Amino acid sequence: MTDSNEPKQLLHLVFGGELTTLTDLQFRDLNDLDIVGIFPDYASALTAWKSKAQQTVDNAHMRYFIVHMHRLLDPQNG
Template identity: 65%
Template sequence: MSKLHLVFGGRVTDPMTLDFQDPANLDVIGIFPDYAAAEKAWRAAAQRTVDDAEMRYVIVHLHRLLDPDQTTSAS
């Protein structure tokens, strides 16, 4: 299985949480085939909003959601 990663972000109610203010209007950056590509996209998106403490971008490991029994040591 591909190790897909989703990068998205948006305005949060509290910078210490992932409680997005408006989930319907999240900024979806994309789905990436590996962590390195996802991290590069995440860094670029986060850097654009570095001065806005209420904006958060995250990387979601889609492959872990699709196959929860998959171990981290499996390739």
């Protein structure tokens, strides 16, 4: 049960990895994925995503993504 005063958790996963090409979403090495973390809302996930994207800006093949986990967990209300 959750306290009705708490905002609803809308979980977001931030992760990234090096892609095989600039035009495909195929990761070079799945064992080397960078799982940044799971965040309780989009704003905090975006902050983490921006930080990681900025750290890897010199590597054109490195990409970070935000996954809306709450949509996967509850697709009817996501």
